[in-house]
Amino acid sequence: MLKINQSLLSFLLLLALAGMAVLSVYLTLPPQAQPADAPQDEFSATRAMAYVREVAKEPHAMGTPAHARVRAYLLQEMQKLGLNPQVQETTAVLEAGQVCYAGYVYNVLGRLKGNRPGKAVLLVAHYDSQPNTPGAGDDATGVAALLETARALRQGEQLQNDIIFLLTDGEEYGLLGARGFMQHPWAQEAGVVINVEARGNSGASASFEMSSENGWVVQEFAKAAPYPMAGSIMYEVYKKMPNSTDFTVFSDAGITGVNSAFVEGFVNYHSMTDTPENLNQNSLQHHGSNMLALAKHFGSIPLDNTKAPDRVFFNPVGKWLVQYPVGLNMLWGGIVTLLLVVVWAVGTKRKAFTGMRALAGALVYVLVLGVVAGLFLPINNLVTGAMPYFTESGTYNIYLFLGAYLLLGMGLFLLLYRLAQVWLKPLALAMGACLIWFVAFAVVMMSVPSAAYLFLFPLMFCLAGLLFVTKGRSFKTPGSVAYPLGLLVAALPALFMWTPVVQLLMIIFDLNMPVAMVSALAVLMGLLLPLLLYIEGGFRVRDLPVLPALLILAGAVLTMAAINAEKPGPGQPFKTQLSYYLNADTGEALWASGNSRHDNWTGSFFTKNSTKTALTSLYPHASLQYHITSAPQLPLQAPEAEVVQDSTAGNSRVVQVQLRSVRGAQHLELVLQPENAEDIKAIRLNGQLCTMQPLDTAEGAIYMLRLYGLPLSKEAILEVEATPGSKVGLLLYDQSIGLPQQLLPSPMPADVVPAQGRFSNLVVVRKKYEF
Ligand SMILES: [Zn+2]
Numbered sequence: 001m002l003k004i005n006q007s008l009l010s011f012l013l014l015l016a017l018a019g020m021a022v023l024s025v026y027l028t029l030p031p032q033a034q035p036a037d038a039p040q041d042e043f044s045a046t047r048a049m050a051y052v053r054e055v056a057k058e059p060h061a062m063g064t065p066a067h068a069r070v071r072a073y074l075l076q077e078m079q080k081l082g083l084n085p086q087v088q089e090t091t092a093v094l095e096a097g098q099v100c101y102a103g104y105v106y107n108v109l110g111r112l113k114g115n116r117p118g119k120a121v122l123l124v125a126h127y128d129s130q131p132n133t134p135g136a137g138d139d140a141t142g143v144a145a146l147l148e149t150a151r152a153l154r155q156g157e158q159l160q161n162d163i164i165f166l167l168t169d170g171e172e173y174g175l176l177g178a179r180g181f182m183q184h185p186w187a188q189e190a191g192v193v194i195n196v197e198a199r200g201n202s203g204a205s206a207s208f209e210m211s212s213e214n215g216w217v218v219q220e221f222a223k224a225a226p227y228p229m230a231g232s233i234m235y236e237v238y239k240k241m242p243n244s245t246d247f248t249v250f251s252d253a254g255i256t257g258v259n260s261a262f263v264e265g266f267v268n269y270h271s272m273t274d275t276p277e278n279l280n281q282n283s284l285q286h287h288g289s290n291m292l293a294l295a296k297h298f299g300s301i302p303l304d305n306t307k308a309p310d311r312v313f314f315n316p317v318g319k320w321l322v323q324y325p326v327g328l329n330m331l332w333g334g335i336v337t338l339l340l341v342v343v344w345a346v347g348t349k350r351k352a353f354t355g356m357r358a359l360a361g362a363l364v365y366v367l368v369l370g371v372v373a374g375l376f377l378p379i380n381n382l383v384t385g386a387m388p389y390f391t392e393s394g395t396y397n398i399y400l401f402l403g404a405y406l407l408l409g410m411g412l413f414l415l416l417y418r419l420a421q422v423w424l425k426p427l428a429l430a431m432g433a434c435l436i437w438f439v440a441f442a443v444v445m446m447s448v449p450s451a452a453y454l455f456l457f458p459l460m461f462c463l464a465g466l467l468f469v470t471k472g473r474s475f476k477t478p479g480s481v482a483y484p485l486g487l488l489v490a491a492l493p494a495l496f497m498w499t500p501v502v503q504l505l506m507i508i509f510d511l512n513m514p515v516a517m518v519s520a521l522a523v524l525m526g527l528l529l530p531l532l533l534y535i536e537g538g539f540r541v542r543d544l545p546v547l548p549a550l551l552i553l554a555g556a557v558l559t560m561a562a563i564n565a566e567k568p569g570p571g572q573p574f575k576t577q578l579s580y581y582l583n584a585d586t587g588e589a590l591w592a593s594g595n596s597r598h599d600n601w602t603g604s605f606f607t608k609n610s611t612k613t614a615l616t617s618l619y620p621h622a623s624l625q626y627h628i629t630s631a632p633q634l635p636l637q638a639p640e641a642e643v644v645q646d647s648t649a650g651n652s653r654v655v656q657v658q659l660r661s662v663r664g665a666q667h668l669e670l671v672l673q674p675e676n677a678e679d680i681k682a683i684r685l686n687g688q689l690c691t692m693q694p695l696d697t698a699e700g701a702i703y704m705l706r707l708y709g710l711p712l713s714k715e716a717i718l719e720v721e722a723t724p725g726s727k728v729g730l731l732l733y734d735q736s737i738g739l740p741q742q743l744l745p746s747p748m749p750a751d752v753v754p755a756q757g758r759f760s761n762l763v764v765v766r767k768k769y770e771f
Contacts, residue, residue: 010538013484013531020492024499027318030204030262030286031227041155043148043292045285051077051144052284053276056136060129061737062103062170062709063666070127074108074143074167081150083110083165089711091686092170092180100683100690103176103708104716105169109186112153112163119191119303120162121295122255123149124178124246126171126197128709130270131737132754132761136279137201137262138269143167145196145287152292159299164190171246173708173758178246182253191303192217193257194294195247196287202280203264203507204319205287208234210258211251215308218323221258222313224297225290228321231314232450256306258294260287264507267394270756271575312450316457317496326449332456333445339463340438343431343470352470353428361424361432365526368416372409373519379408380514383559388597389568393756394510396572400562402506402517404555409518411551413525414536418545426533427470433526434463440523454501458494462527465490469530487531498524570750574599577755579762580631580740581618584638588617592626594759601752604745605629618766620671620697620731621704624759632743637662638767639734641718646771652681653724655771659707661714663765665734668716670705673729677701680728682721730769735762 033045054073060066071087078085087106094101108127114120125142129135146165153163164186168177181187196205207230210217214235222228247259262283268274313323347353353361383401384390395401420429441455468486502524506517525532539547568574577594591605592615598606612625645656659668674680677694684690685707694701707716722728739754740763741747748754754761 006538009481009484010535013488013535016488017491017495017531017535020495021499024317024496025503028204028229028315028500030280030282031289033281033285041152043152043285043288045281045288047151048144048148048284048288049276049281051147052136052140052279055127055140055143056129056134056274056276059131059133059737060127060135061131061666062105062128062173064737067128067709068712071106071108074127077147078108078110078150078165081110081147082154083112083150085110088180088184090180090183091688092176092183093685093688093690094174094176094179095691096174098693098695098704100685100692100705101174101176101708102685102688102690102705103170103173103180104686104711105177105180105709107169107177107181107184108167109181109184110150110165111186112150112159112165114159114161114163114299116160118161120164120186120189121298121303122164122166122190122193122250122257123291123295124166124168124193124195124250126169126177126246127167128169128172128177130172130756131758132756133270133272133274134276136274136276137198137265137283138274139171139197140276141198141279141284141287142196144284145291148288149292149295153295156296159296161191161299161303162189163295163299168246170709175244175246175249176708178249182249187253190250190255192298192306193247193250193255194291194298195245195250195257195259196291197245197247197259197261198283199261199263199269200265201268201274201278202283203262204229205260205262205283205290206230206234207258207260207290209238209247209251210235211256213307213309215311215325216306217256217258218311218313220297220301221294222321222323224293226293227286227289227319229315229319230321232310232312233314233454236448236451260290262286263504266507266510267396267398269393271393272573272753310450312453314453314497316493329445329449329452329456332460333441333452336438336441336456336460336463339460339467340434343434343463343467346467347427347431347470350470353425353431357424357428358431358435361429362435363432364420364424364429365433365436368413368420369519369522369526371416372412372522373515375412376405376409376515376518380511383563384511386563387566389566389574389599390511391575391596391755392512393575394512395566397562397565398507398510400558400565401511401514402503404558404562405506405514405518406502406521407551407555407558409521410525411548411555413522414532414551415545415548417529417533418536418548421533426530427466429533430466430530433529434459434466437527454497458497458527461490461493466530484531484534487534491528491531494524494527568599568751573751573753575755576602576752577757577760578602578605578739579760579764580743581615582634582636582763582765583618584636584765584767587633589631589633590628591631592628594624594626598627599752601746601749618764620673620699620702621695634740634743636763636765638765639665639668639732641730641732641769643771648724651724653722653726655720655722655728657718657720657730657771659716659718659732661710661734663734663736664714665736665763665765666708666710667735668707668710669733669735670707670718671731672703672705672720673700673731674703674722675700675726679723679726680720681723684719686716687719728771730771731766732769733764733766735764737761739763
């Protein structure tokens with residue numbers, strides 16, 4: 001048998017493993033953006049970028065002038081595309097426990113007629129942005145994908161089904177536009193919905209969410225999408241997460257559909273850096289290529305029976321999508337179980353390991369997993385501690401940190417296993433890891449069968465590899481090439497299926513929870529153990545663990561480089577949370593900041609040892625902690641509440657109050673303070689019923705409401721049904737976006753931007769009323 005130097009072979013194997021890992025991620029990249037002169041009936045991201053540039057010129061949150069400008073632009077473009085657009089204006093309500101969120105929304109919608117009656121295809125993206133971001137990725141990309149799809153569809157033959165193009169408003173303030181659309185007659189006509197979103201500005205457009213009973217939609221999606229990226233594990237995980245997008249509203253209403261998003265570039269999400277220039281146009285191409293193909297496909301088939309039992313679906317390699325009925329898992333599971341038994345029998349018979357030693361190997365695997373993952377808690381605390389500018393909104397150089405943590409994690413893992421080999425042989429350790437993998441597979445199989453594929457196929461192949469090396473004589477002569485090569489081939493499914501998972505976990509959790517990524521890495525390495533231990537052995541010099549040491553050293557150096565690269569600058573600004581508050585009743589004005597650490601500019605507003613307190617002087621229910629300091633009083637006009645009707649009939653008094661932001665703010669906050677909580681029987685905003693639980697505060701029970709995106713008139717009607725003769729206090733706040741420039745000691749520097757979110761970069765004026 002061919003024998004070569006184990007050191008050289010180990011080096012080559014290491015290169016092969018790394019190369020394969022890189023390839024597995026490379027194959028998941030979004031497709032290349034098509035040029036502006038691409039055929040007219042195809043989707044071109046370059047053409048679609050014109051829409052993105054116009055929509056994402058500036059932040060365009062609900063109620064702002066920019067929002068109105070974007071709406072007018074979209075209406076005009078949809079007109080040009082022959083979609084016969086209309087604007088749906090309505091107040092939509094989201095009830096969430098103790099707060100009622102309402103929004104005045106302007107949905108923009110249009111339609112391409114099909115040539116047969118029947119259900120329609122609903123394409124959705126939201127055109128509003130968060131307040132402190134131009135929103136190129138989120139969700140101008142989605143809007144552009146819809147419009148370029150409409151343009152391309154009009155080049156082809158008329159479809160059978162109508163296609164509805166819905167650009168929702170107020171997604172960022174509680175899916176308000178989508179909720180509002182459910183009041184529109186077209187909502188009843190939707191047979192299938194395709195929603196596109198983003199949680200960053202780069203990466204593949206993954207179809208992470210499908211409606212329930214996904215069997216039909218998964219099969220049609222697999223047929224039609226040119227670049228399908230999906231996984232039933234994402235479907236299962238997302239079902240259990242509190243996150244939501246417009247899609248949630250439609251799928252909760254029973255409409256079948258697919259929700260896709262790209263998630264890389266998390267640091268830019270909802271941030272001022274989510275600009276058209278920073279957008280990865282390939283991500284837009286990915287959104288659009290899939291959307292156009294799906295629109296054509298769903299536009300040409302009946303949409304009456306769109307529910308079928310769940311299927312298993314995933315990408316074994318790159319964008320190749322496999323899907324099959326959940327029941328087939330039983331067959332695969334049987335094969336894996338059989339393989340495990342055979343490997344056990346052969347391994348113990350041929351003395352590759354004993355039963356006890358394999359069990360000890362299982363214990364070692366669990367310990368190493370725990371230690372490596374656990375070590376990253378203090379390691380990560382050290383790293384983020386070394387970056388005073390780090391915030392939980394993520395890092396600009398996430399790939400440097402990913403590389404660094406990968407090297408450190410692999411080094412630590414191999415170092416601990418070097419130690420374990422004092423007692424146990426590689427194959428006992430490998431068999432032990434397979435046992436734990438099998439237990440994990442069995443647990444997932446019983447609890448979430450459609451996610452079991454992630455354990456099933458990697459384990460199946462690695463067991464086959466283990467069988468190959470224990471059955472042959474090769475494990476007794478590890479110098480032979482067959483041993484590591486057999487293991488390398490067996491490792492391929494694990495590598496191709498798990499490396500993108502490891503990468504994705506770092507992208508999603510960033511430095512907020514890198515333990516997730518490290519755990520997945522260690523889980524993967526367990527399956528590759530016999531190969532990894534072989535490679536590690538090849539690097540030993542006088543029995544010293546050279547490879548683990550090199551990996552840890554390289555990881556440490558890269559970590560330093562990443563920390564250094566992360567320093568704020570104009571391209572990667574610090575995000576500061578700062579707002580101005582004025583109590584128009586007392587004249588008290590203050591600056592408040594939720595920053596955990598300040599930059600120099602924001603720091604200059606506050607005293608050195610400023611501690612955080614709640615804004616109780618303004619809000620009876622305040623609990624969020626802020627740095628607070630007094631500010632000069634600005635002559636801002638307070639929001640007005642005027643009783644326009646007050647009538648009592650029987651044992652009910654109905655008060656109608658007109659609310660107005662005189663200074664033209666975008667949003668209102670309302671705190672209703674009845675003498676007793678039961679005095680209030682019903683609350684309506686612009687005619688929509690708002691139900692919520694009262695909240696107990698030091699000042700008694702209150703009811704809380706928020707109205708986002710005041711209509712252009714900047715007026716709204718509050719209606720309260722109360723006990724006759726009772727008094728109700730109203731704390732009325734209006735919120736405008738942007739700091740009072742005249743009060744800033746110096747303009748905000750180029751390397752500082754307002755923090756993302758709805759609670760930053762505001763001017764809030766409060767006034768108390770009673771009726
Ligand atoms: Zn969004």
